[in-house]
Amino acid sequence: MLCLVGIGLYPGQLTLEALSALRECEKIYLENYTSSYSQGSIDKLKELTGKEVATLARRQVEEELTPVIEEARTKKIALAVFGSPLNATTHVQILLDAKKMGVQTKAIAGISIFEYVAFTGLDRYKFGRTTTIVFHGENYEPESFYDTIAQNKKAGLHTLCLLDIQAENEKMMDVRHAISLLEMIEEKREESAISESICIGIAGAGSDGSQIKAGTLEQLKKFNFSIYPQSLIVCGKINEKEGEALRALSDLQ
């Protein structure tokens, strides 16, 4: 059986059933390129499960997973995933591939960054489509995340923006970089909907040193978000209740 196990955002977020599934498996692979722990280490995961943990890079997950699925035909094999599994299409594809190969599968939910959007004081029900702000590179300057935010804003909705990770270069995007990309696109398009919005930076969600800070883009650029992973919420229409909660929970001035 191939068991996709969500391990949350740090070792303390392992659920009892995830822990017991990992302990029962003969081998644990860790998908190590779509996110990372916000605190604690993979050694802690080894200690808790009493198992070796083999980390897999992007290429190994996306192109070379067939041997792992084959292994799961006769053994209990775990693929551990930061946060919750199946949020990324890669994980859904793994499940489909395993099913096609006739290998039994199971998925166990974990705590993901989505559980933290209401911790800012915003109404969780008022979020629109989610997007990822991606690094620009040579001949690669996508702006689709901007369009998603703009569409949500038009409908009065908030947008959770996940920030890109380039695990192969050990690069995780920070709030400041995400803001610079949004500002660059606004300037080019001569628009100002986002630069006039209240935004919220989240760093190291849920961990001991976690930071949640709401403000204008100008205010957030000056704030030192010092831990990872980081995310950015662009607020849509903020009602009175949310305003009060943002001041109390996200330090909105």
Add this chain to the structure above:
Amino acid sequence: MLCLVGIGLYPGQLTLEALSALRECEKIYLENYTSSYSQGSIDKLKELTGKEVATLARRQVEEELTPVIEEARTKKIALAVFGSPLNATTHVQILLDAKKMGVQTKAIAGISIFEYVAFTGLDRYKFGRTTTIVFHGENYEPESFYDTIAQNKKAGLHTLCLLDIQAENEKMMDVRHAISLLEMIEEKREESAISESICIGIAGAGSDGSQIKAGTLEQLKKFNFSIYPQSLIVCGKINEKEGEALRALSDLQ
């Protein structure tokens, strides 16, 4: 300190940090009206924590919580919440009230139904605003949930519909009832956007007997969703990848 602790959808979904927080608290109150376990019992929670658990009804949470907050001024008190805290505005209000009273607070994330939307095969990023389908009563026939679904559909987005609970009458809405309300509104408005959509019923998310079934409203009405809580997803535009995943994971014909 008042600690709002998310306890997930069943006892096995307790995280290590939630368990340790509950064990450290002198008293555990359980907010018992916005949801319930999908499997397992509150006795299991007592056994795991080694503590008594006092359940609170709606009125006690919404109108009479001041003594509990006062108690938290000098003791560690936990307010356990099914799923994750702060998703309901009631919980945010409790946190704000405690802060105003100068009582220290903490919130610990848990696994909520939102972690399961991608388990259906749908792309988690493509969900619009969430809504709750509520029971109609005498002189109380709200249709705002219909408008939310319709707006999401127009933008091609999926809608997670949570289903109403009347804890005081021990009533939890099931998928069939939710469908009947949607059909009644469509008929009244002479519209057909939702009755022509693919929908997904989810019963007892994550538990051993959990059921996930996609189909037309006609197909879902005939399906026996037998455990609780139940939710309904109304799909927006389904792309090719999602279609394949819905057939494999949600039994779409």
